[in-house]
Amino acid sequence: QVQLVQSGSELKKPGASVKVSCKASGYTFTSYAMNWVRQAPGQGLEWMGWINTNTGNPTYAQGFTGRFVFSLDTSVSTAYLQISSLKAEDTAVYYCARENGDYAVGDWFDPWGQGTLVTVSS
């Protein structure tokens, strides 16, 4: 079955870096874009951007440029989110989600990874 499995929770100190992985299975990895979504504690969903899994070209939402990097390893069907110079306000659950659809039908995210909690604390 189609699924996305993310890496486990991380506890990091301010200023450190973290790399979250999202391993896809059950479909051709390079046929669907991968999106990243952030959810801070008690808050709503925030779209961070997406990466073209065919070309590796990333697109970042406003507010997620500079310290956030999307990357791929297509040999193992895995997408990565790296966050550098971590701040307390980066504490959140980070989700990957496969993008489906097209311009005519619309876009949607399915499936989603289970989420990775990143906690930034000294």
Added chain:
Amino acid sequence: SSELTQDPAVSVALGQTVRITCQGDSLRSYYASWYQQKPGQAPVLVIYGKNNRPSGIPDRFSGSSSGNTASLTITGAQAEDEADYYCNSRDSSGNHRVFGTGTKVTVL
């Protein structure tokens, strides 16, 4: 700030109908998709496109759209439908995606 606006919370009596709305200028051009999120769980797709349900989603969930407003309707709400619901669509530029502010649905 979010370009898709939802009511923060709605309540519905068990077995009754509730409609959740999502407003934004981009919805005049793009379809919305809808996601259900229960506490401690990842979001789950419930409606996409004009009015499509993924496999496994009960037919009490339906979607519609008019002008700048997309709607998710739960007809005959069940206790297990109590959750947060988010819409998503493209933004006004068409290049990015944006989530709605979210609606907490309480089933009484």
